[in-house]
Amino acid sequence: MAARAGSLVAAVLAHSGRLDKEHLGARVGRLSRRVEELKGEVCTMINKKYSEFLPSMQSAEDLVAQVEGLTNSIDLLKAGIENEVQRDLNVAVAEFTELKQQLERDTLVLSVLKKLQEFDTAIKESSSALQEKQYVTAAQQLEQARSSLRSLESRRGFELKILKALGTELTVQTQNMIYHLGEEWQKLIVWKLPPSKGSSSLEALVLSELHLHTLPPQDEDAAVPPVAAVLQALAVLGELHSKLKDFGQLLLQYILKPLILHPSLEPVPEEQPDVFILRFRSQELALDESSPMEVFEKIKLVFEVLHKYLLNVPLEQPGEGRKEGRVTLAELLGELIWEELSDCLIHNCLVNSIPTNSSKLEQYKEVIESTEEFEKALKKMQFLKEDTTALLKYACNVDSHFANKKCQDVIMAARSLMTSEIHNTVKISPDSSVALPALPDPGSGDHVEVPRALRLLPSGTGSVGSESRLSPFTLCLPSCRISCSVQELVQLAYHTLLEATASTDLCCVQLFDCVRNIFQLFCEVVPTYHRENLQKLPQLAAIHHNNCMYIGHHLLTLGHQFRYRSTSVLSSGAATFVDLVPAFRRLGMECFLAQMRVQKGEILERLSSARNFSNMDDEENYCAANKAIKQVLHQLRRLGMVWQDVLPVNVYCKAMGALLNTALAEIVTRIAALEDISAEDADRLYSLCRIMVEEGPQVFTPLLDKDKNKKYQEEVPVYVQKWMTFKELMIILQANLQEIVDQWADGKGPLAEEFSAAEVKSLIRALFQNTERRAAALAKIK
Structure with missing residues (x-):
């Protein structure tokens, strides 16, 4: 068995280098069959050993040796198979990879050659089409050449010198094409414009003309190509936008802006056999401003003729990302110029048509309808695409624009009044009728019901006798003079509020705020603009004082008067001006008090030249003191004439009294401070004081009627605090010791009312020599 196994392995190994002659499957099959046979023999041996208990150890050992030998043979065969197959497989993959790379190189070269051929063909066809004036074909071939060049530039490692030469050729051909198209464009659209200097003047604009050689040619062989071909070729090359922008x-x-800005201009279209001409005509009898309807008609006429002869050209728009590739020239031009055109129409046409009176707002509907019709016509010509444009929005928002324009006009008018001359005055009195809007009587019914708390007499009370009624002049401003401009300013405020109550709520609030802004503006503008005159001229300071009091007086009731006029937002109770009243009163008072300080300073400066009223027996000193007093009285008389009939009587008297009091107090202080007064000095001081007492009251002339002024001259002690003190001083200058003691009356007499004990003693020591009688008199002054 071992011999058989060894011979099998030797046979397998002998064939290991000749895989091409015998298939591996056959040899593996034989090996498998031998394994099965061996498996059977092993099973038989095991069965005999453990089932039949035949101790055949030798047989078992032989079988083990055979199994081990067979296992080694399998391992050798497996290793041989793996090595052979893997070697052949590596060789095949390497050969395939090399073939594939070779194929890719060949394919790349072929594609590059193909693109070069496409580029060359496109350039040739473009040049040929351009010579035949087939502009669209020429432009498309140029774009095809550009596409081929981009494809070549995207391939790495390609010869760059060739690409550079191709790019240069493409640029030259493109510029040549653009030049020819530009020439054709200039033939189609010819502008005849005025010289650059003064081109915006009406005379120059009338000379402007637009010639369109875009009429269909009557002769089919005409040299001028159809306008669509030129435009489409420009679109393909991407040059149409810049041409249209310049044209727009x-x-x-x-054309368009002059028609808006110059009402006398009128467009005149004229069609000739081979050209269409658009020129201007100037109307001699034209209004200063055109209505929006007239302007819209002129602009619409221009667009209609342009649409007919130029703009109604459908174009293919390459690379624009549009859902539909076709777009008209009108749409492209609209995108370029509509925003600027609509701004010009708004600011130079619609703005001027906004009414300045709420009663005319109803008539403005005609303008809104005209604007809507104008936009519909432009949309029909495809010049506009949007549903709602800024132009229509502006026209429809007329209430807001009316309020804005009204407020602007009101503020400008108010500012003009504030910067006008203050000295032009008008006399007002409690019974004078001021030209203010006729407001309804709170009891007439044309108002909101007046709350009971605000009625003068609660309902249900009995009739009150005439002796208990208030004077008709209660809460009235006293007679005085105010600036005409301020009276007009208050009238402007009344008229504006009257307009507000007849307007929409939004407009009403804007106009109310505008009136408040007027008065706040007054507090800022007038003191600043007129600062120098208010400081230098007493009359203007007095008038400004009256102006502020007059405005403050009206502000007390201004809001309430309109609160009960209608059911508008002003009736809610928030419409009030009372909070501004203290500011106006303070503004008037501060200005007038500043002028008073200036006048007091001048009085004290004049009295400082009186040499302290000492040594009056010296003629020179007496003349200096006399001159100082005369100058003070002259100053007061001049002020009295300046303020006469200007200031209210009570303010006039208080002001003049305060200034006269300043002079008297200074004189009293100076004389009381003297340490030695001779009899002659006393006489002369008395004569000087008598001048002040006699002529001082005469400066009180608040009224033009001299006879009526006597009443106020007699009431001088009421307005001059130091008047009685001054008169007591005069008594002391002329009295003897006993008379002075009697005037003192143990501290209860008139002298004690005006002077202190120390002041009286000082005067006694200055006037009288040191005697026992003087000592006795001094002892009684305590």
Whole structure:
């Protein structure tokens, strides 16, 4: 058995190098059969050993040796098979890979050659088509050549010098094509424009003309190609956008915008056998402003003729990412110029047509309808695509624009009034009728019901006698003069609020805020703009004081008057101006008090030249003091004339009283401070004081009627705090010791009311020599 196994293995190994003559399957099959035979023999041996108990150890050992030998033979065969197959397999794969790489190189070379052939063919066909003026074909072939070149440039390792030469050739051909198309474009669309200088003037614009040689040629062999071919070729080359952009800008500058900006211009279309001409005509009798309807008609006429002779050309748009590849020239031009055109229409046409009065808002519907019709016409010509444009939105939002325009006009008018001259005045009085809007009586019914808490007399009370009624002048402003501009400013506020109550809620709120802005603007503009005059000129300071009080007076009731006028948003109670009143009163007071300080400073400066009223027996000193007093009185008289009939009487008297009081207090202080007053000094001081007492009251002339001024001159002690002090000083200057003691009356007399004990003693020591009588008199002053 071992011999058989060995011979089998030897046979297998002998055939290991000749796989091509005998199939491996046959040899493996024989080996398998021998394994089966051996398996049977082993089973038989096992059965005999363990079932029949035949101790045949020798036989078992032989079988083990045979099995081991057969196992070794199998391992040798397996190794031989694996080595042989793997070697042959590696050789096959290497050969296949080399063949594949060779094939890929050949394929690459073929594709490159094919692309070169395509590039060359495209360039030749493009050049041939260009010579025959087949522009679309020529442009498409150029794009095909460009596509082939891009494909070549994407291949790595290709000869770059060839690519550079091809690129140069393509650029030259493309530029040549663009040049020819540009020439054709210039033949088709000819602009005859005015010289550059003064091209925006009306005379120059009338000379502008647009010639379109885009009429279909009557002769089929005509040299001029159809406009569609030129445009399509430009589109293919990507040059149409820049051509259209330039055309759109010229169209805006020389045709569309002039029609909007110059009402007298009118477009005149003219068709001739081989050309269409669009020119202008100037109307001599034209309005300063055209209505939007007229402007829309002119613009629509221009687009209609352009659409007929140029814009109604369908084009293929390559590489635009559009759902539909076809688009009209009108649509492309619309995308380029509509935004600028609509802005010009809004700012130079629709803005001017916005009414300035709410009563005309209803008529504006005609403009809205006209705008809508205008846009529909442009959409029909495919110039517009959007459903709603800025133009229509602007026209429809008329309420907001009306409010904005009204507010702008009001603010401009108010600012003009604030910067006008202050000294042009008008007299107002409690019974004067001011030209304000006629407001309904709170009891007339044309209002919101007045809350009971705001009624003058609660309902249900009995009639009140005439003696208990308020004066008709209660809460009225006193007679004075105010600037005409301020009266007009308040009238403007009333008229604006009157307009607000007749408008929509949105407009009403805007106009109300506008009126508040007017008054806040007044507080900022007037003191700044007129600062120098208000500081230098007392009359203007007084007028400004009155202006502020007048405005504040109206602000008290301005909101409430309109609150009860209608059921608008102003009736909610939030429409009030009362919060602005303190600011206006403070503004007027501060300006006038600043002027008062200036005048007081001048009075004290003049009195400082009186040499302290000392040594009046010296003629020079007396003349200086007399001159100072005369200058003060002259200053007061001048102020009285400046403020006369301007300030309210009570303000006038308080102001003049305060200034006269400043002078008297200064004189009293100076004289009371003297340490030695001779009899002659006392007489002269008395004469100076008498001038002040006699002429001082005469500066009180608040009214033009001299007779009526006497009442206020007699009431000088009411307005001049130091008046009685001054008169007591005059008494002391002329009295003897006993009279002074009697005037003191143990601290209960009139002298004690005006001077302190120390001041009286000081005057006594200055006026009288040191005697026992003076000592006795001084002892009584305590």
